[in-house]
Amino acid sequence: MFSLIASSIVFMAVQSASETIDTCSEPLSVAQEAGTRTFTQERSLVGIEQSLVSSGRVEVSEDVIRWIVSDPIEISTVISSGGMTQSIEGGPAQPIGAAGASNPLLSESGLIKLLKGDLTNVEASFEVNELANEDGWGVSLIPKANEMAQHVSGIEVYGCTKIDTIKVNQSNGDTIKVSFSEG
């Protein structure tokens, strides 16, 4: 019985997965979508044993991304075409420079666009290859420009109807993995 139940569960799971995959979008047509999602960011730095994990929510509107970290510290980062500001623990929003928009990791890697959930036209700046992903699709993005390659060796993006996970592999071996979920 357990095997029957188990097989039915497996069957249901496979059926569910199959249905999900069938309904996944083409990765390169996944465009920015306004709304709020939660995220978990896991940062692995070479030489630091523990992963630096933070979580919070991201609010995406047409022009602005609000990246709000609630744990382990409250940080509200607003990224817009006018620049980048940051407020820490309810403090005043202050423009941030080298640690923000002028940081090549953000300004040159296309990461801001990915954080908005937008994969359209990504092939203009990256060489795009498919990656296996049982739950949907996966693409690997290899920067075309040398300037960008100095900072980012590659980006892996996984998702189905939206971007679910972004993993940035920095050239120095550091990684940043951001997983999104609804809620």
Added chain:
Amino acid sequence: MCVIWLVVCAIFLIGRFSNGVPIDTNIQSILPNQTLSPAVKAAMDRSGEVASNRVVFLVSSKEGDTLNVEASNALSKKLIEAGLFKNDQADNEELGRWIFANRNELLCEPTENFTAETAQFIRKTALASVYGVGGPVTGDLLKADPFLLTIRLANCLSNGVASLPANQSMLTGKLLEPAYAMDTQSKIQAVVSAWEEEWLPQGIELARVGAVFHAAYGAKSAKTEMTFIGGMGLIGVAMLFWSVFGRVLNVIAVASLIALSCTSGLAATLMFYAEIHMLVLVFAAMLVGVVADYAVHAMATGVGNDWPSEMDRRRHLLRPMSVSMLTTAAGFAGLFFLGVPLFQQLAVLAIVGVFTAWALVLFIFLPLDKTPASNEGALRIRWMRTLSFATNFLPISMQSAVAAAVFIIIGGIGFLVAQPLDDVRRFQPQKSELVEQEKSISNIIGSTSSQVFLVSKGETLDETKQNEEVYLEEIVDQNVFALTRFDPSQKLRLANSAILQEKLFSPYEAAHRAQLGAMEPDEALDVSVKRPSWFSDLHVEDEGKHYLIARLSSAEGLSNSEKNVIVDTASEYSQAFASYRALSGRSLIIAVCVALVFVFIVYRKPFALSIVLAPAAAMLCGIYLPAIWGQQITFFSMAGAMVLFGVSVDYSAFMWEAGRKQEAWTKASVLVGAVTTMLSMGLLALSETLPVRSFGITVAVGVICALIFSTFPYYLARKDALNAD
């Protein structure tokens, strides 16, 4: 004799110029402020050079686009490939290493302003960089610098460049060739234009700041003006000579006489002085007017007197030209009494130049200016036409007296309302587009073109640093660019280090490291550090003393102290021009007084003093009459007046002699001489550049007055002659 002298002069000048141009173009040489030590002046020189060679480009793309990064890199690459530019990026790596190595002894704020709240904020900001989005953190950095002080210092010391939005890139650096060289200007314009052709159609915008761009605009503007004004003047003089003398070749003869007189004057000056200042050459324009006048008189003695013999022509010229030459020379000799090298150089140049012109015209030009082989009659008709016009134009009548009185009254009113203008910042026209671009960049990184400096001095470098730090502590200036911000004194380093330890490291370091898992490394991060090369631009060592130069955004409310001097370069130059304007005024008075004494000695007649008084009145009208329509008096107005003195003494001397001998031809030659001066120098009144315009207006107005006033020596000489008869 004359030819030998000119050959000697030419050989001498070739010798002098082959060892480098002996013309002092350094504007600082004219600074009369004796309170500045040579070292401070050297510091100003250095800081001025560094400031003038700075260039900043702001490359912007449309909102949401980051094409600016690629465009900015392309511009940098093109400029570097042209051998013109050193990108600060090359220094930034060096500076980054320096900041990292010194992070525990540097602060963004004054030491006493570093509070517990500041420390708390630093800790939280470091956490935000780690846990926020995309902070530029590495494991090695975090272990060595857990509070990310290096990033904080890089942000605050970069004056906001790092806070640019993603669609803007700032490209800063220094020119590798002098900004004021025309070659550099044309090269950089070519590179930027080629880049603009490629990138502007893609929606990229470019703002630029740098003395090189203003200089390029100034040079282009001057070139256009010189082509237009110079061309118009040359065509005008050629047409004038053709219509009066029927010989365009006479223009070449006059040009040669001017060149030879200038050669002689320049050579003589350089025999007495190691270098000649370029402003002397501005005054030397007077020679152009005087030589042209002498030549015109010489030409007129031929056609105006039925081509008499060379001897007769010389006889016509000798007395008035000699009186004119000696009066002008005596006037300029008076400049020696000022005791200022610039005016002494001018005196030598003017006296020798005027004497050479006199000799050349009398003994070289006259023998060469032969009676025409044909069309003598036609040339005579042309001359008679001019003479008739001159007689009508310069009547010895009540009309002339009324006209002169009107000019003098208006000149007098002008004297009452005249305002001086010595502010060098208003001398050069600036392209509005460049001014707007400069504003947009200044809004981001503060003033980039400030010429206000704090010069601190001390016996040792460390003492000098302390003096600079003490002064800067007292002032509020967000855009200070000072060495001690990057490399403070030992005293301040210790204080900074202590406060960081007390407020930041002791209370938070252990917990902070534990939270991040960033334990202290077993070995310190191996970072090779050398002192950034540009630090030396802010430090001058002279005669065992040390000087530091800090750039400030304004001198307002600042005063000098025992160890610190505020140098507002533009104000210094403005004061220098004010001082020289006053000195020029005095030199004109001296010139007039000496000339009066000389003329009285020569003629021993009170009426003859009109030979000097008429030009003196013309000079005053040339300077002050334009004030009626708001023209301000500058140093260059005085230079114009000096020209006027040279030429109008000549008009008066000839008119006096003409009145005495009842000759008619002189009026025509004086009129032609005046129109020549007007065309060669008066047209400069059309210039956009204030010094040139100021000079031109004074000459233009003054020459008209000199012409009208010259009828008085004629009238008085005639009256004197009649009385004698």
